[in-house]
Amino acid sequence: MAQTPFYRLPYGARRDLLAQQRHLTVDQLAQIASRRRAGDADLIENYLTTYGVPEGVAVNLRINGRDVTVPMVTEEPSVIAAASNGGRLLTSKMGIITSVARREVMGQIVLSHVDDRTGIKAWLTAHQEELLRVANAVHPSLLGHGGGVRSLRIRxxxxxxxxxxxxxxxxxxxxxxxxxxxxxxxxxYLKEHLTVNVLMSILSNYATHSLATAEVAVPVNQLATKSVDGATVAQRICDASDFAAHDPYRAVTHNKGIMNGIDAVVLAMGNDWRAVESGAHAYASRHGSYQSLSRWWIVGETLRGELTLPLALGYVGGATRVFPLVTINQQIAQVTSARDLMGVTVAVGLAQNLAALRALVTDGIQHGHMQLQLKSLALSVGATPGEVPAVVGRLRGETQPTTAQAKAALAAVRAANLKK
Incomplete structure (x- = not known):
């Protein structure tokens, strides 16, 4: 008798088989069971349990003249802190100014092994109106809501x-x-009217017709640290920005810092962060080499910054209907449309970038980063939430605390508690 495919097994049978094959302990199975959530099994294949990622909020952000609190989902300790710090540095009457020129998603019909490209292009050009009619007939309700297929392009x-x-x-x-x-x-329709080989028909995640831009102007004196004056900090930020525009090795890390904030917002809002990531990195390569997505420059006594990203985000549909927290997160951020969401998201990316660059060119990225990492290190060695502050306190004096040092600190804390 043929063995039942894994995906067709009932949940209990799949879990038990996995436990047997991978020697999972009773405690491990209990952890899997405690995180199991009704309904999630319908979202993916071979469901086992639900892997939770913390959600917090970025504060201090002023976007288009209004104060905004932005939910962010991330496992990285410094991301929300950096976004909040960047927002604080960019505080002004209007704060970060965002704009979205248009919002269109691109789809592709790919023809392969085209011999008569001149003739095919001529036919497609001559029948553009008919092709638009066919396309818009698929979802007539979209036209009723002001949407629809706007244009065609042949490449x-x-x-x-x-x-x-x-x-x-x-x-x-x-x-x-x-x-x-x-x-x-x-x-x-094309196959019915032309002799063509249609290779595939699918959307593109390179959303060049859904660009969102964030711009800011901040007095250089707002950038000062305890040891470096604001003008010097601003110039160093600009130098770092210029370097990222010329060196792809630096540009990748520069952009990764931006995407720390972007991804966390996109995930909190029930959108596809993987699509956003791939589109953003393609956009960074649009001039033929990989470059930084943001740029910073000085005008007089003001530091100016700009970030443009392809962000085809949705306010409804997809995972926004599946996860109840999305509606709550939209309310927290006061987002009421897809364009609102695009603006808030790109603003967080710019704030994230400024905070990272300022830290990098002054005290160094590790100064603040490691302080936040200490909590994660304490938790990773088994500290309870109540023990974390004491363990972190013992680790603060270490330059590069290790797991062994964290375990020793936890043992010392527990020993001290026993004596009380």
Whole structure:
């Protein structure tokens, strides 16, 4: 008798088989059981348990003249602290100014082994209106809400491909499934009217028609530290920004710091952070080499910064309907539309970037970072929440505290508590 595929086994059978094969202990199985959540098994295949990631809020952010509190989901101790610190540094009457010129998701119908590219392009160009009609007939309700397929673009990609690109205003939704359905309908129409080989029909996560920009102007004196004056800090930030524009090795880490904040907001708002990541890094390479996404420069006594990102985020649909916290998070951030969400997200990225650069060119990134990491280190060796402050206190004097030192600190704390 053929063995039942793993994904078809009942939950208990899958869990027990995994426990047997990987020698999971009773305590480990208890942890898995304690984190199991009803409904999550319907979201993914081979569900085992729910892996929780902490959520906090970034404060001190002023965006387009209003104070905003932004929920962020991350496991990295310094991310929310950096976003809040960056927001504090950028405080002014208007704070961070954001803008979204348009919001369209692109879909592709890819034709392969195109021999008569001139003839195919001519036919597609001549039938643009008909192709738009076919595309918009797929979801007529989208037109009723002011959305729909806005335009087409034809590209030849050597050596033998053509891409028919559709740009779709998906309203407040993320729009992935919607765009894929539209692309497949247009692909069917092409196959009925042309002799072409349709390789695939799918959206692109390179959202160049959904760019969000954050800009800021901050007096240089707001950037001063205890040991470095504001003008010097501002100049060092600009130097670091220029270096990241020229060296891809630095640019990757520069942009990773930005994405620390971006991803945490995107995840908290039930959107696809993986799509955002891939699109952002493609955008960083748009000029032929990988460069920094943000730039900083000085005008008089003011430090200016700018960050532009492709951010095709949705306010409704997708995971926003699955996770109840998304609605709460939208309310906390006072986000009421996809454009609002795009603006808040790119603003957090710019604040995150400033905080990281300021720390990097003054006290060094480890000064503040390691203080926050000490809590994680204490927890990793088994400290209870009540023991964490005492363990952290014993580790603060160490330059680079190790796991062994953390265990010793925890043992000392527990020994001291026994004597009380």
């Amino acid at each position: 030849y990609i050597p050596p033998h491909w053509m891409s028919l690109d559709l740009f779709v205003d998906v309203g407040e939704a993320m729009g992935a499934n919607l765009v894929n359905t539209i692309c497949e309908a247009v692909a069917t």
